Structures are given as structure tokens and as C-alpha cells.
Amino acid sequence: MGHAERVVMEWTRRSIELLERALGPGRRDRVTEAEFARYEHQLLWARRYLDHLEMGGELLRPADEWAQHHEHDLTIEQGPPEEGAEIILFCRTCDDPVWANVPEESGEDMAAKYAEHLGHDIRTRRDEGPEERGVAVYGFDIGLDCHTCKNYEDGPIALFSDRVSDWFDELWNG
Numbered sequence: 001m002g003h004a005e006r007v008v009m010e011w012t013r014r015s016i017e018l019l020e021r022a023l024g025p026g027r028r029d030r031v032t033e034a035e036f037a038r039y040e041h042q043l044l045w046a047r048r049y050l051d052h053l054e055m056g057g058e059l060l061r062p063a064d065e066w067a068q069h070h071e072h073d074l075t076i077e078q079g080p081p082e083e084g085a086e087i088i089l090f091c092r093t094c095d096d097p098v099w100a101n102v103p104e105e106s107g108e109d110m111a112a113k114y115a116e117h118l119g120h121d122i123r124t125r126r127d128e129g130p131e132e133r134g135v136a137v138y139g140f141d142i143g144l145d146c147h148t149c150k151n152y153e154d155g156p157i158a159l160f161s162d163r164v165s166d167w168f169d170e171l172w173n174g
């Protein structure tokens, strides 16, 4: 097991602890029903993902993380500079960041492309026939579209596109 896997496992264990605490006795009436349901779902997923990693499973790819927000209401935000991330792909439905750009890790190009769509209405698109068409690139099965710029109307030109891991849907859907 590599260093990255160990870091993610540790982080996942930590979020399981936090979620268990948030859902613990006496906490039920401190959060809204929607928040409670969201935490429950996050906890279920975190446990499933930790099991997967403990059995030697692969880390989530960015495309898998996009797939977790299918049909959700996403946008791009400018991150607080003190936290080191400049550009954040944010899910308004989940009220959670999906991806954050840390310049030395993800590179300038990706951040620059996201930065052109700050505050815009971003949605994921899953392609059922990637071997025939692909999202933007042949063989890719998920894309991020900007509905503010309407890039989705002129054909399959996503801001970003990639392939969801073969194992992802089964794990995500339990």
C-alpha cells in the first residue's frame, strides 16, 4: 500500500469518527432533517470506501468524485487563500467541496480553466455509450458541463472529461 492510500485511509477514518459524533445521541435535534440524512449517507459511504481501501482497492479518481454529484447543482468558487486552495469545485446540493485546486499538485492549467467559470452553473454528464461517442474525448464517460456558458449545447465539449473507475458504481451504489 502506498503513501497516498495510507493518507486517504487515515483521513477517511477521521471523517467516520466526526460523522459518528455528529449523528450520535442527543445530536438529532441540533441539525435539520436534510443535514441528518446527508450525514447518514456520508457515513455509509465513508465506511464502504474505507473497507474498499483496506482490501487493497484503488483510490477514487477525480472522475469518480464528479460521479458522486451526478445531477447535483455544482459551481466553481474562489478558495480562501489561507487554506492553500485557489479554486474549488463546490456542490451546492451537498454543501461540500468536490475538488480543490492546490497549485503545486494539480497544475496551473486546470485551475486556469476552472477560473474562467467562477460562480457558473456546473453539472456532470454521464455518457452511457463512451465506446461510440465519449464525453469530449472518445472513450470518456463523464464530463463537467458549464450550463451558464451553454457549452453542452454545441455537442460534447465538456470543460473536463474522464473515465469513471470500473469498480466505482458498484461500490457507490452498495
Ligand SMILES: [Zn+2]
Pocket: 068, 069, 070, 072, 073, 091, 092, 093, 094, 095
Ligand atoms: Zn453533491
Ligand SMILES: [Zn+2]
Pocket: 116, 117, 120, 121, 146, 147, 148, 149, 150
Ligand atoms: Zn461557464
